[in-house]
């Protein structure tokens with residue numbers, strides 16, 4: 001089964017539709033009751049919610065590591081609920097917290113796992129491995145021959161991502177992919193990952209506990225409560241600005257205003273005119289940059305004002321007071 005007619009390159013991706021999926025374990029636990037969710041092709045959706053709400057169960061139903069007991073899953077228009085799970089998994093990349101690299105195989109062999117299972121020619125596999133390692137920022141000559149224990153946690157995580165992308169999957173599933181590394185490495189990996197995603201544009205479902213990660217990475221965020229109940233499914237800005245339920249409001253917390261600044265751009269509407277006498281001492285900020293970065297500048301700027309520029313040209317000034325209206329307007 002091939003769910004996408006070969007679009008070629010690293011641009012293959014499929015939409016995902018969860019149609020009333022549920023999972024009742026043999027002991028009667030209803031991990032997920034009835035969840036419907038659509039993920040567009042090339043979109044990065046984050047599943048977030050308290051421990052035990054069913055996030056991992058949802059993710060693992062998509063690649064059939066866990067069999068749903070109700071509902072259907074569509075990749076593009078094909079129902080994969082009854083497809084061969086082994087073939088299905090070869091089209092779906094899967095990255096987990098501690099990566100799960102094979103310890104006795106080199107980095108290159110780890111990345112080559114699925115292409116080899118698919119019977120690709122040796123030369124093709126070798127080229128693909130080199131391409132992938134470069135894509136995730138690891139020099140193939142230096143790292144290809146190493147074993148997983150000879151890498152840092154962040155490097156292992158990158159190998160995990162390279163391995164998941166190796167056979168050009170249509171979907172990438174990621175379960176707490178960055179949580180095993182320290183916060184500084186995590187932020188760097190997240191940034192690199194966003195750059196990678198801009199290049200490969202896979203359809204990604206990512207599970208996390210970390211709201212900041214969800215806000216940073218997600219095109220949309222699905223907040224789940226117990227039993228896989230969908231509380232809200234929205235862009236980060238809307239989720240933080242307009243929580244749909246009391247549960248979401250509590251989940252995103254009292255500091256949602258600050259978080260929201262990170263996903264709110266500085267727009268022309270909040271600018272004041274440029275000073276007539278031209279105030280050379282004001283710091284400058286780019287139009288369209290994040291309100292969070294703008295606030296960081298304005299907090300230390302004398303007079304609490306900065307010049308806003310577009311393509312290097314000043315287009316107005318911004319004050320702390322006006323900046324804060326950005327967070328109030330959509331709240």
Ligand SMILES: Nc1ncnc2c1ncn2[C@@H]1O[C@H](COP(=O)(O)OP(=O)(O)OP(=O)(O)O)[C@@H](O)[C@H]1O
Pocket residue numbers: 025026027029030031049050051052053054055056057058209
């Ligand atoms: N094999 C199983 N048998 C019975 N119940 C299970 C089984 N696996 C998971 N569960 C239950 O299903 C529910 C959802 O588990 P799941 O791992 O999907 O949650 P989660 O949101 O990913 O949690 P966490 O954030 O803690 O990883 C939990 O109540 C869990 O105890």
